[in-house]
Amino acid sequence: MTELAIEARGLIKRYGDLTAINGVDLAVPTGTIFALLGPNGAGKTTTINILTTLIQPTAGEARVAGHDVVRAAERVRQCIGVTFQDIAVDQDLTGREVLDIHGQLYRQSSAERRRRIGELVDLVQLNEAIDRRVRTYSGGMKRRLELARGLMTEPAVLFLDEPTQGLDPQNRVGIWGYIRDLNRTRGLSLLLTTHYMDEAEALAGRVGIVDHGRIVAEGQPNALVAALGADVIRVRGQGDRAHFATVMAGLPFVDRVETDAEGGVVLVYVDSGSRRLVEVLGAASGNAFRIDDVTVARPSLGDVFLHHTGHALRD
Numbered sequence: 464m465t466e467l468a469i470e471a472r473g474l475i476k477r478y479g480d481l482t483a484i485n486g487v488d489l490a491v492p493t494g495t496i497f498a499l500l501g502p503n504g505a506g507k508t509t510t511i512n513i514l515t516t517l518i519q520p521t522a523g524e525a526r527v528a529g530h531d532v533v534r535a536a537e538r539v540r541q542c543i544g545v546t547f548q549d550i551a552v553d554q555d556l557t558g559r560e561v562l563d564i565h566g567q568l569y570r571q572s573s574a575e576r577r578r579r580i581g582e583l584v585d586l587v588q589l590n591e592a593i594d595r596r597v598r599t600y601s602g603g604m605k606r607r608l609e610l611a612r613g614l615m616t617e618p619a620v621l622f623l624d625e626p627t628q629g630l631d632p633q634n635r636v637g638i639w640g641y642i643r644d645l646n647r648t649r650g651l652s653l654l655l656t657t658h659y660m661d662e663a664e665a666l667a668g669r670v671g672i673v674d675h676g677r678i679v680a681e682g683q684p685n686a687l688v689a690a691l692g693a694d695v696i697r698v699r700g701q702g703d704r705a706h707f708a709t710v711m712a713g714l715p716f717v718d719r720v721e722t723d724a725e726g727g728v729v730l731v732y733v734d735s736g737s738r739r740l741v742e743v744l745g746a747a748s749g750n751a752f753r754i755d756d757v758t759v760a761r762p763s764l765g766d767v768f769l770h771h772t773g774h775a776l777r778d
């Protein structure tokens with residue numbers, strides 16, 4: 464196994480006039496959970512589709528587990544598992560049949576398939592539901608089956624496209640647990656995509672912030688957040704926001720001010736939120752800006768997204 468589970472340089476994918484991704488670089492160390500975090504249309508699925516050999520890039524190159532995704536696509540397929548954003552399995556099959564057919568596709572012996580299915584049913588706790596038709600499954604059960612399918616071939620690198628999209632909080636946390644265990648106990652390398660910043664925060668050892676087909680920032684979540692400053696005072700209000708932001712930026716203890724035009728929020732980065740809140744409110748009182756709502760917090764990955772893209776990450 465190479466040191467990097469995934470590496471990509473200058474990946475571009477065009478569909479006619481539309482550029483789906485526009486120069487994606489990646490370096491995912493083996494044994495890492497890496498999250499591509501970005502809004503719908505950012506190019507996450509396109510990136511996964513290239514890395515999993517489903518489509519070819521217009522330009523650029525990538526290697527997965529040391530194999531080139533274009534020149535050695537077959538080798539790449541032998542090393543990876545994939546779970547898709549839109550789960551498309553035959554609803555009339557049972558969970559066991561879905562897994563068994565997948566194993567057959569990869570020419571696993573029937574003994575191997577039986578052993579593997581037994582393990583995976585335990586892992587994702589589908590239990591007796593494994594012999595029911597998929598159409599009877601809840602959304603969470605379908606996601607767990609999809610995760611098991613991705614693991615049938617004991618991959619070294621697992622790709623998860625929006626693994627918890629549409630799930631309720633309890634099921635999301637359940638899936639997060641399986642993902643963490645796979646990484647921790649088997650050293651599996653994972654690349655997942657998500658538009659949920661809490662998912663990236665909860666799971667990822669490293670995160671790539673994706674917007675308009677590019678990775679605009681990359682690193683450990685803590686480091687990306689810490690680079691923004693100590694605390695952020697988020698002010699929502701009405702009136703002359705631009706003037707208010709300028710006044711805030713002039714205060715000596717303010718590191719930086721950012722505005723989210725769509726959401727009408729002004730983010731005031733300060734050395735200490737609890738100490739500076741009163742001063743911020745005081746400075747606001749003489750302005751044509753009426754404050755509706757103020758919160759003080761540590762910056763989040765959502766703030767990192769705003770900082771690098773100029774707009775908010777919304778579901």
Ligand SMILES: Nc1ncnc2c1ncn2[C@@H]1O[C@H](COP(=O)(O)OP(=O)(O)O)[C@@H](O)[C@H]1O
Pocket residue numbers: 478481482483484501502503504505506507508509510
């Ligand atoms: N097969 C395709 N043909 C044309 N445009 C596509 C195709 N696949 C994706 N796109 C476009 O590429 C952009 C990125 O899409 P996608 O990779 O699915 O983003 P994400 O997964 O981050 O939501 C979007 O504008 C999307 O409409």
Ligand SMILES: [Mg+2]
Pocket residue numbers: 507508509548624625
């Ligand atoms: Mg997608």
